[in-house]
Amino acid sequence: MSANGTNITSCPCNETGGLEEQGLGNDTLSLVFSVTLSVMLALVVFSLGCIVEAGKLWSHLRRPWGIGVGLMCQFGIMPLAAYLLAIAFSVKPAQAIAILIMGCCPGGSMSNIFTFWVDGDMDLSLSMTSCSTILALGMMPLCLFLYSRSWELANSINIPYYNIGITLLSLVVPISGGVLINYKWPKVAKLISKVGALIGVVLIVGIGMASSILYEGSWNTDLSILAIGIIFPLIGYISGFLMALLIRQPWKRCRTIAFETGAQNVQMCSTMLQLSFTPQQLVQMFTFPLIYGSFQLVNGFLLVAAYQLYKRRCKSLCEEKIQDLSKMCTKTNQRAVGGETNATFEHEEATVHSGMDNIPKAGQISQGSCILNSL
Structure with missing residues (x-):
């Protein structure tokens, strides 16, 4: 089970043949990718924790203005945007449920990696990821209840509380270890953070390779689903930045909140789909998390590249x-x-x-x- 924001886990329904025809087979290869990338992700999160200062982290928790803005974007803007996109593009009910669940899943660890690359507030990013994962235990059922009543399939949605707990644990433990290293051995922490940045690049490339190999056939989908998968992450990035700017947050926090909003936890969405629906329904639903996860990486890379070019020019x-x-x-x-x-x-x-x-x-x-x- 990975806390990563991108799904690489094979669907357990391949014996029906339905999803296997969509390119979602090869359980062994999927397991290898899942275990390898999960270990790499834990190392990246640990390295990110090595640049976090306990005092600054506590200040964010004691005065949670930035955290509050981020949570408002994650559980306010994203579910509403998912609902409006599903209605605007007139997608099928099963596809609409997948889009809505994606909008209700708070940011994963991809947001932390992107925040590091744009010189964002890592203390805020990691505290936001942890707080949003905790609040997801209550906010996800509430958001799904408010927005999913238009579709009958929503009655069978199961919230993966166990998986949310594992995700939280996989965040808190490495982050705590990194903070401790930074407190006692700051020079070692700087070295670890540099190595972690390189591992983060390898991790992103590995996720892209896993998606293209394991789920090649899943790209054969409706143009409306493809369009939503491209637009939705951008809506998250832009709306998060503008909301933080409107509330007059510092530039560093604006960039952080933007990535925390747009980089959703695709793994959590995929798990909810697998636990809640039949293989026949998953054939229509399982494609969207893949598309969203792919384009949140592509859009995120473009934003990081634009920022780095600006920084060099400046x-x-x-x-x-x-x-x-x-x-x-x-x-x-x-x-x-x-x-x-x-x-x-x-x-x-x-x-x-x-x-x-x-x-x-x-x-x-x-x-x-x-x-x-x-x-």
Whole structure:
């Protein structure tokens, strides 16, 4: 059982032949992928915990403004968006239920990885993931009850409380270990976090390979389902960012809440479908989590790439500004008479050193550069 935000678990209904025709067979290969990627995910979550400071984590829990905004997006915007998309595209009832369940599943560990890559607030990201998983025990049944009454199939939905508990455990234990390492051995924690970032890249690539190999036939679906799978993650990313911006959260938190909203827990959705519906119904329903999970990765990668390009450009402009200031100081120094530095030079030199001290580092450039506003 993986806490990952992308499903790689084979459906247990292959003996009927229905899902196997959709490319969902090969239980052995699926098990190998599932175990391997679950171990890698645990290592990534542990490495992310190594950059979390216990004091900052406690401050988020003590004053949960950021957490509250994120939870409002996860259990407010996403279920409503799922319901409206299902109605707007007039999908079949079974497909509509799959879309709605996807919208009710809070963010998984993919959101933590993306947040790390965009220099987001890791303390907020990990605390949000843990809190949303706990609240899912009550909020998922409530959201499904409110939005699913339009379809009769909703009466057979089973909430996987056991799986939610396992997901929470797989988050809390590695995070706690990482926080402890960072507290006692900060230098070791920095090294572990760098290794974890590389493992995260391998993990994303592995998930993509697993999806393409195990579920190749699942892409043969209605265009409406494909369109929703592409649009829905983007709605989550954009709405989460705009909501955080509207409530005047810092830029770093805006990016964090955006990924926590759009990167849903696809594993949890797939588990609920498998526990609740017949193999014949799953043939229509099981495709959507795969499509959503694939495009939440694609869209997330595009957003990360855009941010990294912006950060490099901003850093380049900062370096150019410092070079210009240095040239100004050199010229002023050359104009000094009798080896004495005039007051103008002293003022400009102090300005330059002050500016250099305040130059954002690579991980801080997004929080407000000396030239451009942050994202």
